[in-house]
Amino acid sequence: MSYPNVNTLWAETLVEELVAGGVEAVCVSPGSRSTPLTVACAQHPDLRVYSHLDERASAFFALGRAKRTGEPTPLVCTSGTAAANFHPAVIEAAQSGVPLLLLTADRPPELTDSGANQTIDQEKLYGDAVRWYRDMPEPEAEPRKVRMLRTTAARALSAATGADPGPVHLNCRFRKPLEPTPVADDDPAGVPDDWAGGDRLAAAGRDGPFVRTAQGAGRLPAADIDRVASAVDAADRGLVVAGPTDAGPGPDALEALASATGFPVLADPLSNARFGAHAERIQVCGGYDAYLGTGAVADWPDPEVVLRFGASPTSKPLRQYLRDADCRQFVVDPSGRWTEATFTASDLLVADPDGTATAVADRVTDPAGADWTDRFERAERAHWETVADGLAEQYWEGGVLADVARLAPDPATLFVSNSMPVRDLDRFGRPRGAALTVLGNRGASGIDGITSTALGAGSATDDPLVIVTGDLAYYHDMNGLLALGRCDVDATIVLVDNDGGGIFHMLPIERHETFESQFKTPHGLDFEPTGELYDLDFRRVDDRESFTDAFAASVGREGTQVLSVAFDAASSHDRRDGLQQRVVERL
Numbered sequence: 001m002s003y004p005n006v007n008t009l010w011a012e013t014l015v016e017e018l019v020a021g022g023v024e025a026v027c028v029s030p031g032s033r034s035t036p037l038t039v040a041c042a043q044h045p046d047l048r049v050y051s052h053l054d055e056r057a058s059a060f061f062a063l064g065r066a067k068r069t070g071e072p073t074p075l076v077c078t079s080g081t082a083a084a085n086f087h088p089a090v091i092e093a094a095q096s097g098v099p100l101l102l103l104t105a106d107r108p109p110e111l112t113d114s115g116a117n118q119t120i121d122q123e124k125l126y127g128d129a130v131r132w133y134r135d136m137p138e139p140e141a142e143p144r145k146v147r148m149l150r151t152t153a154a155r156a157l158s159a160a161t162g163a164d165p166g167p168v169h170l171n172c173r174f175r176k177p178l179e180p181t182p183v184a185d186d187d188p189a190g191v192p193d194d195w196a197g198g199d200r201l202a203a204a205g206r207d208g209p210f211v212r213t214a215q216g217a218g219r220l221p222a223a224d225i226d227r228v229a230s231a232v233d234a235a236d237r238g239l240v241v242a243g244p245t246d247a248g249p250g251p252d253a254l255e256a257l258a259s260a261t262g263f264p265v266l267a268d269p270l271s272n273a274r275f276g277a278h279a280e281r282i283q284v285c286g287g288y289d290a291y292l293g294t295g296a297v298a299d300w301p302d303p304e305v306v307l308r309f310g311a312s313p314t315s316k317p318l319r320q321y322l323r324d325a326d327c328r329q330f331v332v333d334p335s336g337r338w339t340e341a342t343f344t345a346s347d348l349l350v351a352d353p354d355g356t357a358t359a360v361a362d363r364v365t366d367p368a369g370a371d372w373t374d375r376f377e378r379a380e381r382a383h384w385e386t387v388a389d390g391l392a393e394q395y396w397e398g399g400v401l402a403d404v405a406r407l408a409p410d411p412a413t414l415f416v417s418n419s420m421p422v423r424d425l426d427r428f429g430r431p432r433g434a435a436l437t438v439l440g441n442r443g444a445s446g447i448d449g450i451t452s453t454a455l456g457a458g459s460a461t462d463d464p465l466v467i468v469t470g471d472l473a474y475y476h477d478m479n480g481l482l483a484l485g486r487c488d489v490d491a492t493i494v495l496v497d498n499d500g501g502g503i504f505h506m507l508p509i510e511r512h513e514t515f516e517s518q519f520k521t522p523h524g525l526d527f528e529p530t531g532e533l534y535d536l537d538f539r540r541v542d543d544r545e546s547f548t549d550a551f552a553a554s555v556g557r558e559g560t561q562v563l564s565v566a567f568d569a570a571s572s573h574d575r576r577d578g579l580q581q582r583v584v585e586r587l
């Protein structure tokens with residue numbers, strides 16, 4: 001194989017190894033210094049290139065794809081602030097444990113800190129947020145270095161995935177010519193045909209990846225499984241808490257665990273345990289946010305043992321309940337990153353959630369008493385009846401989330417924004433047998449990349465894509481809407497427009513004079529022109545009937561529809577409180 005110059009050799013080899021390692025798509029943003037990588041990606045026959053004009057949106061899009069697939073979608077950008085724009089998504093990926101591979105182009109080392117144009121210090125730009133960083137040497141047609149390059153591709157993919165997935169950063173330095181311009185063999189940038197000498201592996205790699213990597217899921221020794229099972233057997237009252245994670249126990253393992261222990265499963269909406277066929281066979285609870293922490297459960301005894309998966313739950317009442325429960329709490333955390341912000345774990349198990357759940361289920365002999373599970377069943381019934389009554393009386397923000405959970409097609413990918421949408425799904429999204437993959441950005445809980453992350457997830461699946469976003473989150477990532485057309489993704493976007501940050505009504509600052517101007521920040525923006533700008537169908541819906549009709553019509557249709565529903569944030573908040581009060585009274 002002959003190459004016009006050393007940058008072409010380098011970039012083509014890197015891209016070829018990434019594809020051999022399983023990469024199917026990349027997100028590329030335009031720029032000059034990244035030309036070798038961009039051309040190599042664009043010309044690779046087996047690679048889908050998603051071209052993004054905005055690097056911040058690009059990185060969130062790649063994050064969303066990885067959330068949906070579990071595999072990284074590499075990102076390519078030019079030098080300078082372009083690379084800095086990846087940072088918010090890198091932080092989210094680091095904290096929610098999602099693979100990302102950042103290929104930032106850079107100038108040769110002598111130009112760092114020299115005042116050279118579009119040159120910043122990109123060394124370890126993302127700090128400790130990456131699982132692995134490598135400042136790549138300058139391209140050279142030298143066999144050992146090219147083997148290093150091939151190995152680095154395998155290592156980068158391996159470091160981004162595995163038991164502790166996350167972002168990996170390769171800073172790729174190139175000197176001119178950046179284009180695939182032929183350069184004479186005796187030029188330092190030239191590549192003679194026999195550059196590899198006899199090193200066939202350097203020149204052609206292997207059939208498949210240069211290094212095949214395998215990472216075993218952590219299995220606990222039998223004695224540790226026995227420890228968990230004995231605690232379960234000794235308890236009359238226990239809970240399985242499925243927290244937010246893309247890597248919890250699978251539905252079969254969860255069902256086995258719930259059946260063997262008899263414990264109710266408190267399923268966070270982002271746990272992928274709330275929805276799915278198993279929810280019709282085991283006790284999956286989704287109303288806890290409304291009744292835990294209220295007078296209705298004040299006389300309940302504490303659980304004696306809690307088995308937890310995933311990160312800390314979205315629900316504050318549930319977090320407080322776990323914090324106050326004086327009991328044994330096993331947290332299964334395959335990453336070993338101690339994502340346990342309630343500081344209540346008595347036992348941390350660094351192990352594969354699926355295998356651990358199955359092994360514990362196999363070993364347990366004495367399930368919980370019916371007294372305990374009945375309490376949860378009564379509370380759930382009171383809650384869901386109240387939600388249904390409330391919906392019949394009046395349409396409001398929480399009702400939208402209740403309807404979305406109820407009406408989303410089976411299967412569907414549902415992306416919920418931070419702030420109230422995820423909280424309202426938590427409280428009002430009733431568990432159901434449909435295969436809903438629910439995703440959100442709860443690693444760092446930013447409202448900045450919601451649309452892009454959701455569209456990235458949608459690009460990786462044939463499921464209908466439903467996005468529920470607040471107005472500030474929609475505003476924050478309007479640039480992300482460009483991906484609808486450029487990346488060929490369709491979505492139903494439910495825009496809950498309460499003219500500002502409704503969530504701040506939940507805080508004491510609500511009564512301070514700076515509340516409106518500095519916290520709620522009503523903007524008065526009319527988002528309808530986004531319809532024309534991004535070629536999507538924007539419509540306002542005013543009541544429940546129009547919403548459910550428009551929603552049903554949209555999820556079955558091509559193209560993207562934004563269903564904008566306007567609410568008053570203060571009354572929505574009163575409504576949440578009012579319904580909760582009624583649950584307490586019912587109980």
Ligand SMILES: Cc1ncc(C[n+]2csc(CCOP(=O)(O)OP(=O)(O)O)c2C)c(N)n1
Pocket residue numbers: 417418419420421445446447448469470471472473474498500501502503504569
């Ligand atoms: C990037 C970023 N900036 C600021 C915040 C703080 N914040 C959390 S929720 C919120 C308001 C969100 O408003 P909206 O999306 O309209 O949702 P609502 O509160 O109305 O449900 C803000 C500003 C954040 N989480 N992320």
Ligand SMILES: [Mg+2]
Pocket residue numbers: 470471472496497498499500501502
């Ligand atoms: Mg809002």
